[in-house]
Amino acid sequence: MGVPKRKTSKMRLRTRKAANRWRAPKLGKCPQCGASVLPHIACPSCGYYNKRQVLTIGAE
Numbered sequence: 001m002g003v004p005k006r007k008t009s010k011m012r013l014r015t016r017k018a019a020n021r022w023r024a025p026k027l028g029k030c031p032q033c034g035a036s037v038l039p040h041i042a043c044p045s046c047g048y049y050n051k052r053q054v055l056t057i058g059a060e
């Protein structure tokens with residue numbers, strides 16, 4: 001059976017684990033309505049993206 005030759009150091013282990021650790025998403029402010037929005041995603045509350053309306057919000 002394959003067995004590791006050396007013990008994984010704490011630093012090496014922690015460096016590896018840090019790569020897929022959960023980080024809070026970077027939130028921006030919608031310039032139209034001021035709500036917190038994810039980058040590269042149209043604002044869910046007013047439907048604006050890149051200074052123009054891209055989504056229809058609300059009832060018909």
Ligand SMILES: [Zn+2]
Binds near residue numbers: 032035043044045
């Ligand atoms: Zn907005």
